[in-house]
Amino acid sequence: MIGITIDVGGTFTDCLVMDGEGRLSQFKASTTPEDRGKGFMECIRKAAHAAQMDIRDFVGRVDYIIHGTTMATNALLTEQGAKVGMLTTDGFRDELEIRRGFKNIRTSMYNLAVPPYKPLVPRYLRLLVGERTLYTGEIEKPVDIASVNAALDKLEAEKVQAIAICFLHSYANPENETLVADICRKRFKDKVYVTASHEILPVSGEYERFSTTVVSAYIGPIVSDYLFSLEKRLADMGFKGSLMMVRSDGLVQSAEHSRRQAVTLINSGPAAAPTAAHFFGRMLGQENLISIDMGGTSLDASLIRKGDIPTTTESWVGDERVAIKMVDMHSIGAGGGSLGWIDSLGLLRVGPQSAGADPGPACYGRGGERPTVTDANVLLGYIPTDYFLGGEITLDAERSRQAMRKVAEPLKLTEAQAAQAMFKIVNSLMADQVIEQSTKRGYDVRDFALIVGGGAGGAHGASIAELLGIPTVIIPKYAALYSALGMFAMDEGREYSRSFMVRADKLDLKQLASLFQGLTDQAVADLRESHVDASELISNRTAQMRYVGQFHEIEVPLPGELKSAEDVQALQEAFHARHKELYTFDLRGRGVEFRILSLRATVKRRRELTLVPLARGQADPKAALKRTRSCLFNDDWIETPCYDGAKLLAGNLIPGPAIIEEEATTIVIPETFICSVDASGSYLLKRR
Amino acid sequence: MNSKISSAPKKTAKLAEVDPLTLSTVWHSLQRICREMRRLIERTSQSYLISELKDISVGIWDGEGNTIAIPVGLPVQFVGAKYSVRYIMDQYGKDIHPGDVFLANDPYKGYSCHPSDWGFFRPIFHGDRLVFWTLARAHVEDTGAAYPGAYFSNPYDIHSEGLLVPGVKVIARGEEQQDIMRLIFNNVRLSEGVRSDSYAMIGATTMAENRLHDLIEKYGMGTVDDCVAVMMDRTERAVKACILAMPDGTTYGESATDDDGVDLDIPVTVRCEVTVKGDRLKIDFSKSDKQVKGFVNCSYPTTYSMAVAGAILFMDTALTEYHNEGTMEAIDVIAPEGLVVNANYPAAMGGAPVSMGHNILEAVMMAMSAALPPRAAAGWGRRYGQYIYGINPRTKGLYVFPGYHAEGGAGAVYGFDGYQGSASVGTLGEISRPNTEDCEIKYPWKFISRGFRLDSSGAGKWRGGPGFHWEVENLGDDAGVHTGAGQGETTFSHGCLGGRPTLANNCVIVRENGDKMKAQVHRLHQVHHGDRIVKDTSGGGGVGRPEERDPQAVWDDVYINEMVTLKTAREVYKVAIDTATRQIDWDQTKKLRAA
DSSP: OEEEEEEEOSSEEEEEEEOTTSOEEEEEEEOOTTOHHHHHHHHHHHHHHHTTOOHHHHHHTEEEEEEEESHHHHHHHTTOSOOEEEEEETTOTTHHHHGGGOOOSSSOTTOOOOOOOOOSSOGGGEEEEOOEEOTTSOEEEOOOHHHHHHHHHHHHHTTOSEEEEEOTTTTTOOHHHHHHHHHHHHHHTTSSEEEEHHHHOOSSOHHHHHHHHHHHHHHHHHHHHHHHHHHHHHHHTTOOSEEEEEOTTSEEEEHHHHHHTGGGGTTTTGGGHHHHHHHHHHHHTOOSEEEEEEOSSOEEEEEEBTTBOOEESOEEETTEEEOSOEEOOEEESOSTTEEEEEOTTSOEEEEEEEOTTTTOOGGGTSSOOSOBHHHHHHHTTOSOSSOBTTTTBOOOHHHHHHHHHHHHTTTTOOHHHHHHHHHHHHHHHHHHHHHHHTGGGTOOGGGSEEEEESTTHHHHHHHHHHHHTOOEEEEOTTGGGHHHHHHHTSEEEEEEEEEEEEEGGGOOHHHHHHHHHHHHHHHHHHHHHTTOOOTTEEEEEEEEEEETTOSOOEEEEOOSOOOSHHHHHHHHHHHHHHHHHHHSOOOTTSOEEEEEEEEEEEEOOSSOOOOOOOOBOOSOOGGGEEEEEEEEETTEEEEEEEEEGGGOOBTOEEESSEEEEOSSOEEEEOTTEEEEEOTTSOEEEEEO | OOTTTTOOOOOOOOOOOOOHHHHHHHHHHHHHHHHHHHHHHHHHOOOHHHHTTOOEEEEEEETTSOEEEOOSSOHHHHTTTHHHHHHHHHHHTTOOOTTOEEEEOBTTTBOOSSTTEEEEEEEEEETTEEEEEEEEEEEOSOOOOSSSSSOOSOOSSGGGGOOOOEEEEEEETTEEOHHHHHHHHTTSSSHHHHHHHHHHHHHHHHHHHHHHHHHHHHHOHHHHHHHHHHHHHHHHHHHHHHHHHSOOEEEEEEEEESOOSSSTTOOEEEEEEEEEETTEEEEEOTTSOBOOSSSOOOOHHHHHHHHHHHHHTTSOGGGGGGOOHHHHHTEEEEOOTTBTTBOOTTOOOTTTTTTTHHHHHHHHHHHHHHHOGGGOBOOOSOOBOOEEEEEETTTTEEEEEOOOOSOOOOOOBTTBOOOSSOOOGGGTTOSOOOOHHHHHHHSSEEEEEEEEOTTOSOOSSBOOOOOEEEEEEEOSSOEEEEOOSBOOSSOOOOOBTTOOOOOOOEEEEEOTTSOEEEOOSSSEEEEOTTOEEEEEOOOOOOBSOGGGSOHHHHHHHHHTSOOSOHHHHHHTSOOOEETTTTEEOHHHHHHHHHO
16 A cells, blocks of 8 residues: 655655555655646656556555645736636626725735735626525526626637636525536536536625635636646556545545635645644644745745644635635745845845746756855755755756856855855745744744744754744754645545524524534545545534624534533533633623534544654764765854764754755754754754 | 823833844734734624624723724724823722723713724733723614614714713723613613623723733733833834924815714815924814814814824834834824814714714825825725614514725825725725625615726826725615715815815615605615615725826726726826727827827
């Protein structure tokens, strides 16, 4: 039984393979933006090669692939999504653009100098359909088919690639939306990606539902095409296992479902990083963690308090409201590939533009001529030129030097000085991002350990911690494949929800049981469809409850099935207690009502993720000393010991300054830190 | 009120050194506590206006009533709330203890902007020392006025506008004062809901107290004191640097509301002179109209709040959420007693947040725009709300249906068109608009349509966000409609630098039999089952001359945004478009623009 996780980032595609005994091996390939499937396949090819197997034999034995990709997020943030048409209830053309008046999303109320919102569907492509459903679910006006056809004629002429169907009150009765979706699907077949709001987020509140649906339509065609072609390639190679995707909410689900609900792939990939952090945090006894994942293109930061991976339904992605449940994290364009440049004020800047995978940093020798953070690290002596990706790519320091000159000369700096300036600038950008997640929310970063993943993270982690005064840095085993590792620890399944509006004192236990049974049946059916054994389903039931009259709910876990009035009473008690815990008060004596029932249905993990423990050694790491190299720390070139990561043993203590060369990453230990090697193979850097 | 009476002693203590990370954490913690408070109220309230539209403000003051954190809210509710804090301190003197909570909604005694805004104040102690005050203030569903809801425009005096609570201790050392609470809730309609929302606000102050105690425990009171002193000092210096960079001189702005609700169709005007001199800013309303019989009068703290908020809009945008007492040290707000901007008891003030409140802000924006043309900001589409009340056939109980449905978007600013969705200048975009679905679930009204209205922006090189068309039908029985929370049928908000002002708002009631009746602002109307309310509103004002607008942007407004007609493109923006090819006729455009 072979399991594979593949994380396609902006620059590198990371791959981990778990064999039948639970052993992991790691592979990396360049991401191929023009065809993201290529890097994916390259990893598989490398894995087959390492296993000394023919690629078809290898693929045929793969039981499952868990896949994360930043594709959906990138398409949304870089405005590379589809041309979308929207069909909406006559009279309500502008709900999407009015967006409930939200202006101060990424700015303060005291700032007026903000450009107006640019909706994903411009007004001329938001077309009206004669139809009306009431809040009760009653169809007041059936669909006016002529208005649908006229709108579709126009959308066809405009060559839209996706259609979002967004009708009022479709959560209460999806009949009209379903009818129009069928017409669209019949008319356009697979040529146009069609989605309806009740399929994406069947809850009341049209702005949030419409916005989420339009985002899904906007990224739908790209996601869908990609997954189709990936499945086909895999099938052609004899793949018989299941292809699973990392969801925004931190679960994994089948590729088939992801295609229909493209919005659930926002933050796919990065959403796995907090799970990796959580895994190591548990192992190392750290429950307060700031997780940063620094790849080639972007940095993702998230905060884990008391061991909880935070999720939210209140996300904005760029300028769009995405109201599905998502892992709470923040991203900026800062990574190994981030470009250095000089702005109009004559100041050196780094990012957010990235050299990406192609051409990549100048030192790759693939035509990149502008200096990147990786080039800076090469010139500072941090990254070895002969051991990048275990020696797979030979880096050309001379090209780095030439590229660096482009920013060094105008600033009258040496190349090394410019490199150091870039290193410091990108570190402070990342430190700012950590502050966004922690200090700006009022959490003191000094109460947290910084856990650093991503191929570029090891070189920068300690310097970021130093800027922030964070005492401990964890660079986990497989840091360079941080998210890919997290994917092995993620639960497979989905959360299913139903609107269920009833007062607790009028609760019909039979009806409740049958609703949950319905959700369970659906979960089992979905899992079977993706060829997953659902016999050991793990069900977590929750109810969203509130006091009668309130507008917002609290999610309360249900203790299995509710069988008696006492159970219902106990649940209400739990609600009162949770209300008080969250909000400092309760309203005992007030009526309580149910709003939404949810079932989080997951299957038992195929294999618990465990790491093979490292052999124990002495404190002195000299057996692993590989060489020394001149590295620039502050103003001094220091002959710095470089250790071979593969030879280090648990218990080794490495005082800074030092470098650890791993196959897939390089760890820089500044003078002010001391590094200990943990039994899991992780590095713990503490301030001296 | 006499604005000189209530100022706090000037701080003279020497500033301590604070480590930068601690300072940053403490500063942001105070902001986060405010956001968390607002969110707590939003999550737990039972009022549509509070929970979904966020008519909520919060803040933190020091033990002497100096402003520490005011990152988010509706300016009239909190920017000048230091006056409320100081009022309570003056009244209660030494009788203020840990666990106390005070309620104030009286515009004269406790300085609420209008009686509908109920503010709960909690003193926070470290040992015996009163170290902070926090406030949670929100617009409650009913406050026991002559009519349900708010914005009743024809009151005899302030007493017609509801129960007036003058800064009264409702919780003493943690014990709810049952007698007082019974008296209060006996005097409002929808009292169970208002009671719950009161608990939500009190809960927010409890949460703030817990968080502030955590902060003090973590860093020590001395460090927190040092941080607060450094925060105020840094803000004051940064704000003074901003003002110093402004050219010295005096500029003028004015804004009128349609009438005062009693003397009908006679506009009431606020006039403002802004004087920059060195590092000080003076905002002087002395030339404004005298106080009036109707409901549009403001207290000094209301005027102060809007004036300070208006000035902040023109400061360095990096300072936005960091303003505090230091900012206020650099700004003088002059509003003599007896004027509509500082009315004497018993003048009515029910309409103060919108009518006169918004006008005060507009007048300041107009004057500041004249002082700083590269930061010019036009007025927004004028607030055009209403409160509908009646019996909901679904519940058989009274309902009060507020809303920010129909008013147009933001005014243009130098460099950008106006933000299209945001509602109501006086909230600076902090209010949310309702979802149609939520309204239909809650109220016996059906929405026929809501959306942008053609040719409804104030034109300009940068145009305003568009106005709206809104139409709803009464599914219930007879209902009353106050149009007090609106203006702009006969008075307009400013454009800048040759940009056009806002257009006229318009509302009609269409009877079930098709008869139409104009439903003016600042009046009380009646509707029956099957009647419709139809509103067409103005968008925001423009900045710069319309004939300087990029012709491509005009073309986009015609064909992409479908917001501007060909006629307006030609006549106002001087852009000719060949309708056959749908292309800009550049030669014609040049000629039109040269003329």
